[in-house]
Amino acid sequence: MIKPIFCLTTALLCFFSVFAHTITGTVTDEKGRPLPYASVQVKGDNRGTTTNSQGRYLLEVNASGSVVIVCQYVGYARQEKTVSIEKGGEVNFQLQPIQAVMKEVVVKSGGEDPAYAIIRSAIKKRPDYQNPLDSFTCEAYIKTLVKTRKLPNRVLGQKIKDADKKEMGVDSAGKGIIYLSESLTKIAYKKPEQLKMEVISGRESGGNGYGFNFPTFINFYDNNVTVLTSTLAPRGFISPIADGALKYYRYKYLGSFWEEGKEITQIKVIPRRKYEPLFSGTINITEGEWRIHSLDLMLTKQSQLEMLDTLQVKQIHAPVTNGVWRTKDQSLYYTFNILGIDAVGNFLNVYNKYDTRPQFAKKYFNKILVAYDTAVNKKSAGYWDSIRPVQLEPDEIKDYAVKDSIYKQQQDSAYSTAYRDSLRRRQGRITVGSLVWEGFTRSNYHPQHPFYFTWAGPLKHFYYNSVEGYVVNLQASFTKVWKPQGKTLSFIPHVRYGFGNKHVNSWASLNYYRYPKGAAGGEGRAIDSWELRGGKRVSQFNPQNPIGELLNSAYTLLEHRNYMKIYENYFGELRYTKRFDSDVRVTGSILYENRMPLNNLNEYSYFKKDRVFSPNYPYEQLSSQFTKHQAVVANVEVQYKPGQRYIQYPKQKVAIGSKYPTFSLAYSKGIDNVLGSDVNFDKWRFAAWDKVNFKIMGAFSYRISVGGFLNNNKVNIQDYQHFNGNQTLFASEYLNSFQLAPYYANSTTASFFAEAHVEHHFNGLLTNKIPFFKKLNWHLVAGANAFRVNASNHYTEVFAGIENIFKVLRVDVVNGYWNGSNGTVGVRLGFGGLIGGSMKVQ
Template identity: 70%
Template sequence: MMKAFFNLILLSILSFSAHATIVRGIVTDESGHPLAYASLNAKGSGKGTTANSEGRFQLELPAGSYTLICQFVGFTRQEKAITVTNTPLDVTFKMKRQETRMNEVIVRSGGEDPAYAIIRNAIKKRPEYETPLDSFTCEAYIKTLAKTRGLPKRILGQKIDDKDKQEMGVDSAGKGVIYLSESLTKIAFKAPERMKLEVISGRESGGGGYGFNFPTFIDFYSNNVTVITSQFAPRGFVSPIADGALKYYRYKYLGSFWENGMEITQIKVMPRRNYEPLFTGTINISEGDWHIHSLELQLTKESQLQLMDTLQIRQIHAPIAGAANVWRTQNQSVYYTFKLLGIDAVGTFLNVYNKYDIRPVFPKNYFNKVVMAYDTAVNKHPREYWDSIRPVQLEPEELRDYKVKDSIYKQQRDSAGSKTVRDSLRKHQGKITLPKVFYSGFSRSDFHPEHPTWFSWSGPLKMLQYNTVEGIVTNFQATLSKTWKPQKKYLSFTPHVRYGINNRHMNPWASLTYATLSEATEGDVQTAKNYWVLSGGKRVSQFNKAEPISPLLNSIYTLLEHRNYMKIYENYFTSLRFIKRLENDIRIDASVLYENRLPIDNTTDYSFFKKDRQFTPNYPFEQLSQQFTQHQAVVASVELQYRPGQRYIQYPKRKVAIGSKYPVLALAYTKGINSVLGSDVDYDKWRFSVWDDMNFKLLGLLKYRFNMGGFLNANKVAIQDYQHFNGNQLVLASQYLNSFQLAPYYANSTTASFYMQAHAEHHFNGLLTNKIPLFKKLNWNLVAGANAFWVNSNNHYTEIFAGLENIFKVLRVDVVNGYLSGQKGTWGVRVGFGGLLGGSININ
């Protein structure tokens, strides 16, 4: 659990290669304290390394004479002449703190600090330095480390026992390494915006993963800086040399020092206001050409940092050999601290960039839709390979972690299919108890390595419902599935039984799913290239197939508020659905459905409170004057989805889409087929949709969805086949961007030849609220938007809303005003999920 948790938080990149004699040593300050992650390189050779957290380093160089350069932010650069022979060479660097001297400076009128003139020059040069090369390649090494300093006894109610700690690799006090990985990647760039990554090798301690190997160039020449991942701060952070930086930062001249014949100015960077996406720390700028020489900058909660408590970034930049006046990042270290849900953790992302080639020759069509490709042997390299290419010496705890966890992993992998291990895994599933049978449910697997069988049971008490038609409703559901990994096939069977206590109706149905998987080791149908679903039986359905109200919420409102918003009918049905994902990322979803639709009426008026109210009829009474009559329907539908410009990551066994700058387009067509199998419907309807998220960084995130459609033919349309607009009459918010928070459920349903529907919401992500004292400390963010549909002048609706999200990282509260067909507006409050964690919760 914890390992997966940190896998969501961390993100990174890449590597280096070397051969011959080892040059090793340690970097300390004058008092002997190690300087963690100091940068070292052999002048003119293109070879370099980075010290580990104990200041120790090693570098492999061919025999010859070199000048070894050592750098650390805040310390004077040091050079040592060395001669490499066939025997290992030990080198020690004792670094002196940089002694900056205060030059005679001209103070402008008004007492402006001289740092401002230097920053203005750096800002002028920023566009030129942001993309100084038309093309280049380099290798990047990244080591990612996460360690816990303490764990709670429970996380989200789940107890952490000693066995859990042992599986995580921590001691009984909850301290230890929980994640360690290394990776080596080749980065290729071609102006203006083409980039491709080739992951050469990657490893994770105690697992068969590829490690973190995404690019982590923290580019301070960019106006808006992304640190590791936008999840830490969707708005990004303002660079200290951004075009508008002077509005956000104050600067102080700290002095200058000379290095390799160049004067370097040290400047203190200070935010003008707290709770803005801003850095604090020092940045060193070269005099005359105004490059970033090095920096040490921090982010905290007052910088609107999410998830992490603090981030400290150190970078050293250096000129690229053979390129006039071109500097690139030589090494980068990011140190973070993290406290959440009682978990106390720290870690590092360490990057070393090497082997820059500024005149690469790319093969034809090298830059394509695959922006990241993994070598087929990415995680197959032995320990000796990593010892030969690693530019950063491992620390003792990292050596132990690899040794212990890799040994355990190898043993588990080699014996995974053995009867002993399978018996142990089955035993670990625990006993089937009465509480599991009737409430929480359970699952079982035979853990076969090539064709596992899996069974799950859902506890009926957990699925209890109540409505005015069936009274108390019990549901029984189970799933039996089998995966054939070598053949990449998947089959599952899911039976359902629903019984209404009050009307004594039994509704059994089942579905059979067959899928061709995209990866042999996965049994998840969502990863399938294509799959078929055959369903049939007798079931209960809502008139609006989008199910705008959940059965659980309807049960609560029926019992407590005497409201029966959910309208349902029974149907004998058979359906066949086919979904296929093409290589060009077109998604085809086709289905054919037969229904024998049966009306059902209220059988009870019981509720706990407010019994003086009357329940409404069990049909969309806003559209029908009486209950519909039994009829049959054969309906065929097809939907095409396509996202232009989609980009991909090519793993050794599968290809995964990662998004595009263009929106998703969808076109759907539905046909009600008359007279076939006694069908009583005859209609044709269409729908075109477009949706996307647009991140404006400092200005926030805009999400939108637009639909248009209508009936081409409405000769015979049953109420179940109308165009329904998803309303909501509950305090709990319905699905954002797909519903109307104050609209009734069926009052506006239509068979019109044309309609339009639009949803838009803007997440300010701290903009504006960071000026309000309480909100900025709590990190509560403003969200606002509007929803609307138009059928005709007598049937249209608009609602506007504004609210706060990221409340306790999970909740969102909106105040909504709705205007139906020109009538006097109504207002209400809606509570839902939104924010850092809540935004990923699906509202149903």
């Protein structure tokens, strides 16, 4: 039996050896310098390869006899060589700059540059080339590399230790590769907007991650071009051949050259104004067809580029069928220097194996946008050597070898105990500082069943209020994870002590989370969860906690203002949350509270002692403190975002959003005569919210809601409908509060109310015309908030401000109108911009 198999294997190897050959070589410029990421392919075959940063390439050829090898590089004349497969050997290319073969063009005085006529023709043909195929499939090889050129000694005050540098893979000077990944993704497309990506394989140096495997589609036939992610520029960038491009760009004719019987015109692209989302560089257009042949374009800080200092895009387009061209090679080079971290990187995409007449199975296109193969990160080094179209650099080979070896050792069962011991030792000793201020986390680092203990530094939770005096909060958490089973259990105790009223409040929560099997421990979102809480605590009358304790402490001590109103309660609550595959989320809870009033302790503050604290209850609604009572309240909420698309990982499915808003319907029932409950009400609320990016015109965010009481027979102040106010200098949550409204003056038990919050982030529109602002990249923001209960209870405020100050801060001027009265004006400071926009106000 073995002999026939051996013979068959030998025959197959001989058969494929006739057709499978490898051609290698180097691509250089006219001075012998290597040309990185040049395109190399067999003529007539849309499969090809790309040179590495040293100009080296390796090309697999499935043919015999002679073939023609084509080499291209943006800005250089294409070169072809006929190669005899049987002879083998190196096939090197030395390309000449296009300028050496371009004819001279004379532009007459006062006449228009010939480039404008060519660009107009390209703009006219743009819609034809935007999505020329009804359907297609292809493969994208993606390599991602990030290298540091310099690291500071400290980042945000934290010293970078030598051990940390070693773990990152950089030398003592801070130079080296900190991220390296490869992936192979199959892309399928069908008009009008059906897209699916199947990640066949992916790897990360020094780990078992999937790598960066989303192809970077940069379509310059789109009017508005997204590069990498909208975070780098929420407005996008205007294509040099966009419909309105002539208003934004100037063009200069550089000449033309010939390729395969086609004349290619090279045009210089020049932004008309600085600090607009515009490219600069060169774009090559085919005469007569007016399509993009290749391009080399640059973005800088003057292009309103965020985070990165520079970003260079190079593309080479090639025919995939008669009359249809697609991007064959695309490379992105970028640099950034943030907090002293000086780094460079690149994203290389090589598109191969185009099929312009694919046959898709029924229901192939569905809500899964990206699907990962179950063995995506389990491919061997030999597999990668066989499919990689770009040769690795020497330092990349070393990075894989060293980091993968270390990772393998860490995962090896014989080594795991020693490795876990080293990790535990690296946690360091518990110091007085970590015990009282920073806090600390300790883990046993078990690979399958890790345990975590976290201690929160109490001085970070040390507050003051007019009721309890100085307050200290002690909090810890104990978490056990069962990764194979996809389960997590946490126990979180709290102890609160008021030094003024000498009250001790202690409560705890027990949380159980269920994840897809193998994905526990915070990896992705839980399928469902249970939460059991109980004990004695201090709560604000508005359960949404409209003012944080730290901010209230500052105002109480410095301004003699006690905005936070609190009460004590013994409570017990059971909450369950379930996420369905349709991304419907259902939350249900039952709450018991024994509510007890608290009164102000004294009038102490540092300054402005002539003022008097207001009563410790919503005095706008109540003439005196509420009486002790019990409440049993049941709550249910259904949240749904239609049209969700998903990423299907090997062990879980994650929603990534849709073009539709999120809808929420909530209902609360106050249950009378159960466990002594003194409440009887029915309350409902419907809400919708979303953020819509209008690209060049900015982004629009909104949140609208309506609701009311169906029954308000017995409603205590804690169960009113509260509108989140704000009476401090610091902004509260923008799309869920009113920046100048009092905290409880508008609370209601009415049968109907409506609430709306809207704001528009201009993201550089308009401010890029103002000299001071455009250099700082500060942005305008404007909007309005309003609610209405009835003719005698309504409020509107409008605001305008500047955000993205140091990427974090935002300042607004707000004008509020209460019941139609003359406006009151205030200033609010908050978070907003590239980084600040993702920060949550506490």
